[in-house]
Amino acid sequence: xxxxxxxxxxxxxxxxxxxxxxxxxxxxxxxxxxxxxxxxxxxxxxxxxxxxxxxxxxxxxxxxxxxxxxxxxxxxxxxxxxxxxxxxxxxxxxxxxxxxxxxxxxxxxxxxxxxxxxxxxxxxxxxxxxxxxxxxxxxxxxxxxxxxxxxxxxxxxxxxxxxxxxxxxxxxxxx
Ligand SMILES: Cc1cc2nc3c(=O)[nH]c(=O)nc-3n(C[C@H](O)[C@H](O)[C@H](O)COP(=O)(O)O)c2cc1C
Numbered sequence: 653x654x655x656x657x658x659x660x661x662x663x664x665x666x667x668x669x670x671x672x673x674x675x676x677x678x679x680x681x682x683x684x685x686x687x688x689x690x691x692x693x694x695x696x697x698x699x700x701x702x703x704x705x706x707x708x709x710x711x712x713x714x715x716x717x718x719x720x721x722x723x724x725x726x727x728x729x730x731x732x733x734x735x736x737x738x739x740x741x742x743x744x745x746x747x748x749x750x751x752x753x754x755x756x757x758x759x760x761x762x763x764x765x766x767x768x769x770x771x772x773x774x775x776x777x778x779x780x781x782x783x784x785x786x787x788x789x790x791x792x793x794x795x796x797x798x799x800x801x802x803x804x805x806x807x808x809x810x811x812x813x814x815x816x817x818x819x820x821x822x823x824x825x826x827x
C-alpha cells in the first residue's frame with residue numbers, strides 16, 4: 653500500500669489507516685531509562701505504530717525538525733539536572749529556542765523521591781522547555797519513583813498503551 657508521508661505530523665496516511673511514528677529520546681546515566689524505552693518499543697511497535705529509540709547522546713535541537721511525535725524518557729541527576737547525555741540537547745534547545753508547534757510529546761521521567769527537593773526534575777525541565785517552545789504535550793508527565801518498589805519498565809509497559817491511544821487521537825486530528 654502506498655504511504656504518503658504527512659510532514660510534521662509524525663504520521664503516514666494510507667487508504668485505511670494512520671500509521672504513527674514515535675521517536676523515544678533517552679536521557680540516562682546508568683541505563684534504567686534505556687530499559688524503559690526498550691520495553692516500550694517492544695510493547696508499542698506493531699503494524700500501526702513504528703517506534704524508533706535514540707539515546708540523547710550527540711543530539712541537538714535539529715532532532716525535532718519537522719515535528720512529529722516524541723517521548724522524552726529521562727532520569728534526573730545532580731541537583732535536579734538532566735543526565736549528562738541529555739545536556740547537549742537540552743542546552744541547544746534553550747539557546748536556539750526553535751518554534752516547535754508541530755511537535756507532540758510525552759514525558760516519562762525517572763527519579764527518586766528520596767531527592768525530595770528535586771524529584772523528577774529531569775523530565776520536568778524538558779517538559780517546561782518544550783511547552784515554552786510551543787510543543788503540545790500528550791497526557792500527563794509521568795514521574796516514576798525508584799524508591800517505590802515498582803519497576804519502571806513494568807510501569808511503562810502498562811502506561812504506554814494508554815498513552816499511545818491519546819497520541820493516536822491527537823495525530824488523527826492533526827492529519
Ligand atoms: C548521584 C545521583 C543523583 C540523583 N539525583 C536525583 C534527583 O535530584 N532527583 C531525582 O528525582 N532522582 C535523582 N536520582 C535518581 C535517579 O534519577 C533514578 O535512580 C533513575 O531511575 C536512574 O535512571 P538512569 O539509570 O536511567 O539514569 C539520582 C541518582 C543518583 C545516583
